[in-house]
Amino acid sequence: MSLLAVGTVAFDSIETPFEARTEVLGGSATHFAYAARLFGPVELVAVVGSDFPATTLKRFVQLGIGTRGIEVAEGKTFRWSGRYEADWNTRHTLDTQLNVFERFDPKIPAEQRATRFLFLANAQPAVQMRALEQLRAPELVVADTMNLWIDTKLGELEALLGRIHGLVLNEEEARMLTGRRNLFQAGRLLLEKGPRFVILKKGEHGAFLLGREARFALPAYPVEDVVDPTGAGDSFAGGFMGSLAAAGRVDAASLRRAMLYGTVTASFCVEGFGVEGLEPVDRARLERRFQELAALVTP
Amino acid sequence: MSLLAVGTVAFDSIETPFEARTEVLGGSATHFAYAARLFGPVELVAVVGSDFPATTLKRFVQLGIGTRGIEVAEGKTFRWSGRYEADWNTRHTLDTQLNVFERFDPKIPAEQRATRFLFLANAQPAVQMRALEQLRAPELVVADTMNLWIDTKLGELEALLGRIHGLVLNEEEARMLTGRRNLFQAGRLLLEKGPRFVILKKGEHGAFLLGREARFALPAYPVEDVVDPTGAGDSFAGGFMGSLAAAGRVDAASLRRAMLYGTVTASFCVEGFGVEGLEPVDRARLERRFQELAALVTP
Numbered sequence: 001m002s003l004l005a006v007g008t009v010a011f012d013s014i015e016t017p018f019e020a021r022t023e024v025l026g027g028s029a030t031h032f033a034y035a036a037r038l039f040g041p042v043e044l045v046a047v048v049g050s051d052f053p054a055t056t057l058k059r060f061v062q063l064g065i066g067t068r069g070i071e072v073a074e075g076k077t078f079r080w081s082g083r084y085e086a087d088w089n090t091r092h093t094l095d096t097q098l099n100v101f102e103r104f105d106p107k108i109p110a111e112q113r114a115t116r117f118l119f120l121a122n123a124q125p126a127v128q129m130r131a132l133e134q135l136r137a138p139e140l141v142v143a144d145t146m147n148l149w150i151d152t153k154l155g156e157l158e159a160l161l162g163r164i165h166g167l168v169l170n171e172e173e174a175r176m177l178t179g180r181r182n183l184f185q186a187g188r189l190l191l192e193k194g195p196r197f198v199i200l201k202k203g204e205h206g207a208f209l210l211g212r213e214a215r216f217a218l219p220a221y222p223v224e225d226v227v228d229p230t231g232a233g234d235s236f237a238g239g240f241m242g243s244l245a246a247a248g249r250v251d252a253a254s255l256r257r258a259m260l261y262g263t264v265t266a267s268f269c270v271e272g273f274g275v276e277g278l279e280p281v282d283r284a285r286l287e288r289r290f291q292e293l294a295a296l297v298t299p
Numbered sequence: 300m301s302l303l304a305v306g307t308v309a310f311d312s313i314e315t316p317f318e319a320r321t322e323v324l325g326g327s328a329t330h331f332a333y334a335a336r337l338f339g340p341v342e343l344v345a346v347v348g349s350d351f352p353a354t355t356l357k358r359f360v361q362l363g364i365g366t367r368g369i370e371v372a373e374g375k376t377f378r379w380s381g382r383y384e385a386d387w388n389t390r391h392t393l394d395t396q397l398n399v400f401e402r403f404d405p406k407i408p409a410e411q412r413a414t415r416f417l418f419l420a421n422a423q424p425a426v427q428m429r430a431l432e433q434l435r436a437p438e439l440v441v442a443d444t445m446n447l448w449i450d451t452k453l454g455e456l457e458a459l460l461g462r463i464h465g466l467v468l469n470e471e472e473a474r475m476l477t478g479r480r481n482l483f484q485a486g487r488l489l490l491e492k493g494p495r496f497v498i499l500k501k502g503e504h505g506a507f508l509l510g511r512e513a514r515f516a517l518p519a520y521p522v523e524d525v526v527d528p529t530g531a532g533d534s535f536a537g538g539f540m541g542s543l544a545a546a547g548r549v550d551a552a553s554l555r556r557a558m559l560y561g562t563v564t565a566s567f568c569v570e571g572f573g574v575e576g577l578e579p580v581d582r583a584r585l586e587r588r589f590q591e592l593a594a595l596v597t598p
Contacts, residue, residue: 184521205504217518
């Protein structure tokens with residue numbers, strides 16, 4: 001498996017209707033990696049501050065998460081804090097301290113430039129592009145983005161869309177980026193901008209894959225006790241990309257399986273704070289829930 | 300096929316973000332029947348006023364919708380008017396004139412009392428119960444309800460739940476009726492009140508079947524141009540019950556197929572005002588969209 005993710009490693013402070021926690025290990029790259037490592041080794045490219053515990057980096061390695069691309073910079077690690085409302089769908093960002101991430105310039109280690117599967121977690125599109133350009137000939141590049149970049153860096157984002165194979169975004173972002181309310185129309189317009197497929201994330205309502213060769217709609221796995229939704233999207237991406245990288249191919253059948261695996265890893269993610277839901281998962285639990293989800297959705 | 304529905308036949312005035320229409324043929328029984336008749340004959344028990352056009356009753360018969368149980372009472376037909384917001388999910392009721400429906404006392408024609416499949420569209424639970432009690436030994440009774448009865452007639456509704464096999468309701472109603480925010484917990488509590496299965500309708504996000512023997516989650520069919528969502532739930536019920544009545548059995552496989560058929564008939568419904576989306580559909584178009592939906596959701 002040849003998989004690399006570029007993104008954030010962070011500490012989050014999270015308030016839910018039931019509990020508040022501070023200094024929870026998080027960040028897009030972290031969530032991605034904790035999901036993807038269930039399928040095989042995954043490499044991270046990120047930056048942390050000098051306050052980042054060496055024990056956590058060691059834990060990454062134990063879990064099969066490569067840390068050679070994690071730069072340790074003078075200063076503090078990225079911190080985010082947010083609060084969820086009782087419906088889980090409304091999230092208020094209370095504070096964002098970029099800290100060392102503010103000057104993040106991704107450097108892919110030389111020995112990883114032949115990586116075949118690349119995930120570009122949400123970041124300024126120009127930063128995503130700089131990471132992408134360091135890879136020799138990636139077979140599958142999937143990127144996430146956010147409303148901020150659609151608002152402020154649309155040109156950069158459009159350029160990126162011409163270089164990637166897959167785009168992951170939520171409903172609101174798809175509408176913003178295309179000006180279409182109808183999601184399927186929005187998805188089709190996005191395909192015209194470059195990607196081979198678009199994944200529309202709908203949170204508790206599942207995800208929709210719209211590709212040139214395949215369309216696949218999938219409800220979410222029915223989680224009974226949501227603890228913390230933070231990182232669900234990146235965990236989805238981790239399961240999705242991990243499954244594809246392990247399979248080593250990106251045909252319609254692999255994409256469908258990857259959608260199920262992404263849904264499953266996201267469901268584990270939301271069952272704990274930060275990566276606490278994903279950390280204890282092993283291959284057997286992953287496969288059991290995959291089979292359960294497949295049974296739930298197969299007509 | 301042995302299928303009967305008790306509900307309303309009405310005229311609706313509908314405002315959408317794109318168009319306004321008055322005196323559109325509607326009502327829960329009408330929408331149900333226009334979907335169910337695609338699978339075989341269906342009988343209606345309802346009341347209309349003396350203003351109801353005889354030509355419309357003739358049209359029902361032409362379409363395979365039995366009208367012997369439709370009482371024509373002195374007065375005006377039920378009228379409803381509402382407005383949809385641009386997201387389609389927010390509906391404002393502007394006016395409700397019950398008219399002859401106010402004194403509706405369902406009378407099942409003697410020759411229809413052996414009907415095997417019964418749908419009780421949304422009505423005061425005591426009225427639904429009076430209809431149910433006239434049937435000899437129905438094999439499958441499915442009921443719809445609404446927040447008003449949960450608020451004002453909870454005792455009657457609980458009594459009804461003890462007598463039916465299936466309950467159709469939306470997310471908000473399931474939460475109101477059980478006091479549980481989590482839909483899967485809500486669904487399980489509802490099963491303890493009597494029904495063998497509960498269908499949680501999520502509109503554009505699909506539907507979830509939670510039964511004693513089966514769980515099945517299904518996204519909505521991706522309709523590109525929604526014209527009028529009025530009646531989508533009853534059209535779902537019509538396709539669902541029509542498919543089961545035509546199959547003549549209610550096992551796990553039939554329930555899954557019925558969920559797909561309900562999703563398909565609902566998708567046709569929202570493509571036109573009132574029943575205009577459903578009316579031109581024939582068996583071939585129904586089957587094509589069924590196959591398309593099955594391909595979209597099969598892992």
